Amino acid sequence: MYAYNEFDQKFVRQRVSQFREQIEKRLNGSLSEEEFRTLRLMNGLYLQLHAYMLRIAIPYGSLNSDQMRKFAYIADRWDKGYGHFTTRQNIQFNWPKLENVADILDALADVNMHAIQTSGNCVRNVTADHFSGASIDEIEDPRPSAELLRQWSTDHPQFQYLPRKFKIAITGSPNDRAVVKAHDIGLRILRNQQGEVGYQVIIGGGLGRSPFVGHTIREFLPKADLLPYIEAILQVYNLGGRRDNKYKARIKILVHETGIEEITRRVEENFKLQKSEFQKPSDKLIAAIEKRFLAPDFEQSTYENFEAERSESPQFDIFVKRNIADHRRENYAIVTVSLKNIGQTPGDATSEQMRVLADIAQRFSHDELRISHEQNIILPHVQKRHLPEVYKLLQAADLASANIGLISDIIACPGMDYCALATARSIPVAKDISRRFDELKLEHEIGDIKLKISGCINACGHHHLGHIGILGLEKGGIENYQITLGGAADLTMAIGKRAGRGFSAEELLPAIERLIGAYLDLRTSREEVFLSSLKRLGHSPFIEALYPKKESQNVA
Amino acid sequence: MARAFVTKIVTANDLLVGDAVYLTSSNLWSRDFHEAKICLNEDEATRLLDSTNFHQHHIVGAYLADVAARDGRPVELLHFREKFRTKGPSNYFHGKQEFNNQQGVA
Numbered sequence: 015m016y017a018y019n020e021f022d023q024k025f026v027r028q029r030v031s032q033f034r035e036q037i038e039k040r041l042n043g044s045l046s047e048e049e050f051r052t053l054r055l056m057n058g059l060y061l062q063l064h065a066y067m068l069r070i071a072i073p074y075g076s077l078n079s080d081q082m083r084k085f086a087y088i089a090d091r092w093d094k095g096y097g098h099f100t101t102r103q104n105i106q107f108n109w110p111k112l113e114n115v116a117d118i119l120d121a122l123a124d125v126n127m128h129a130i131q132t133s134g135n136c137v138r139n140v141t142a143d144h145f146s147g148a149s150i151d152e153i154e155d156p157r158p159s160a161e162l163l164r165q166w167s168t169d170h171p172q173f174q175y176l177p178r179k180f181k182i183a184i185t186g187s188p189n190d191r192a193v194v195k196a197h198d199i200g201l202r203i204l205r206n207q208q209g210e211v212g213y214q215v216i217i218g219g220g221l222g223r224s225p226f227v228g229h230t231i232r233e234f235l236p237k238a239d240l241l242p243y244i245e246a247i248l249q250v251y252n253l254g255g256r257r258d259n260k261y262k263a264r265i266k267i268l269v270h271e272t273g274i275e276e277i278t279r280r281v282e283e284n285f286k287l288q289k290s291e292f293q294k295p296s297d298k299l300i301a302a303i304e305k306r307f308l309a310p311d312f313e314q315s316t317y318e319n320f321e322a323e324r325s326e327s328p329q330f331d332i333f334v335k336r337n338i339a340d341h342r343r344e345n346y347a348i349v350t351v352s353l354k355n356i357g358q359t360p361g362d363a364t365s366e367q368m369r370v371l372a373d374i375a376q377r378f379s380h381d382e383l384r385i386s387h388e389q390n391i392i393l394p395h396v397q398k399r400h401l402p403e404v405y406k407l408l409q410a411a412d413l414a415s416a417n418i419g420l421i422s423d424i425i426a427c428p429g430m431d432y433c434a435l436a437t438a439r440s441i442p443v444a445k446d447i448s449r450r451f452d453e454l455k456l457e458h459e460i461g462d463i464k465l466k467i468s469g470c471i472n473a474c475g476h477h478h479l480g481h482i483g484i485l486g487l488e489k490g491g492i493e494n495y496q497i498t499l500g501g502a503a504d505l506t507m508a509i510g511k512r513a514g515r516g517f518s519a520e521e522l523l524p525a526i527e528r529l530i531g532a533y534l535d536l537r538t539s540r541e542e543v544f545l546s547s548l549k550r551l552g553h554s555p556f557i558e559a560l561y562p563k564k565e566s567q568n569v570a
Numbered sequence: 571m572a573r574a575f576v577t578k579i580v581t582a583n584d585l586l587v588g589d590a591v592y593l594t595s596s597n598l599w600s601r602d603f604h605e606a607k608i609c610l611n612e613d614e615a616t617r618l619l620d621s622t623n624f625h626q627h628h629i630v631g632a633y634l635a636d637v638a639a640r641d642g643r644p645v646e647l648l649h650f651r652e653k654f655r656t657k658g659p660s661n662y663f664h665g666k667q668e669f670n671n672q673q674g675v676a
Binding site: 041043046047061062064094108109111112113430432441445488 | 583585586587588589590626627630631648649650651654655658659660661662664665666
């Protein structure tokens, strides 16, 4: 895990102390809101519907037990006893008071964390595969590259006022779990024919009101060229990106309007310049970063007790099937802890749950945790022999839902329960859907499915990428929900297609039930998952289920 | 034809805690929208909104919200977003619903 050096520490402390003064000035009236707004946003402090919201970056979604315990402490001392984990591997506190924010930031600095660049038109938190450093399919741990990017982008003097926000994601596996094709820049670590490790560079992906699948701008970029190449992309964007229209200011629009060929030409030309002028990080610095991410000292162990527990406890067996992924070491496992209990808010964890997770991570997961963009928490390195005990501890903390990848494992943004930008609520929709399919006892029967909900067109809930996507809007003075079908978030990334007219809040749940009912009727077997049925049959039979003809409604 | 004027009140967020507040006829900010001063025409609404420039120490982002009024008092906010602001989130009993007896912040 990366630990701040003296420079990082000093920089973060300085920023906290500056912001403390700025808050005081706002409170004593020497700064107007207009002047203060930019300053608070630079420090991750938003003003939402009912309160301030503090967004804290969890770099590449990786954290240790001390950091998790600090979140619990902040939640109890200055907030309302819980935190919300987001699709960008951040945590948000929904109830901080302005006068306490500097103290919160100081507490975060104690554990090498901050809220810098979690808002504004700058490079945001660099996100990564949540199985980094643990998964069996990984070519290389992407976190040293992500950390290098974090250091490069933090307080980068040229890129604090970009045309719009800028999001980078990186994966080290061929199986993309970081949604790299939906980012301003997506990076995939791969090997070329000579066996050298480098990056496939993808640009111009994004969701929001104009969703685009990213384009590959470089099939293979040598590792040593990462920063100069990214710098070249940012320079081209900084110069060419539109500043006249907020809705057309992201790099995806520049790529779309200019064409990927011309953008590639500009980037490659700028890159030539960067190659000679860019002051690359020293080998010593890179080695120091890499050292921080060396694999922990994995132990040898046998795990007869794990197999025995699986045959004895069907509940544990289901948990293993749904929530456990293969680890690079045969006697270890990756545990995904669901923050999607039936009827609860996706992505929320109480301070008590955070402490339990921190303790488990410290005792059983080499002190490491990860946050997934799917709003769950990962224990990346758990020995199989410890899984029965870990499961019991999770159960006692109400953290053992065996629903990863099922219909209740919903991504949902905060929506109009909190967010000032939202046009409708998302949380009650997620809660209703998970409750309903639990009542019907159909969740495991339905099997793998991705359902994603956003409360506005900005798409923080990734609705475009849901096999079923739900977008909350306002229509005629009430909340109205559009359904999209056929989205996908992996390397086959696809943007869902709108099924038809939207549904009122009351109509939505029965519509989803009809849609799932149609799938269960139409699939060839349990092995054919929802998305496969949709691909095989096309959208028509599903659209018919969503919008039954009047006659058949009357008969029913 | 000009659209008929809908009765309005002035709302904002409290500077310290961010909670929704409403401008009263005594020129104070209340957490309870029932206490808000209502504006019966466009001019009055614009004037009242402009007056909030002097309230910068207490509030953030003042704007006008449509209300239904009876006997000179607001009885219901018309937009669902504004209704949510008078209660708090739906997933936890937090926000205004938690402190519905507190009034008068400025």
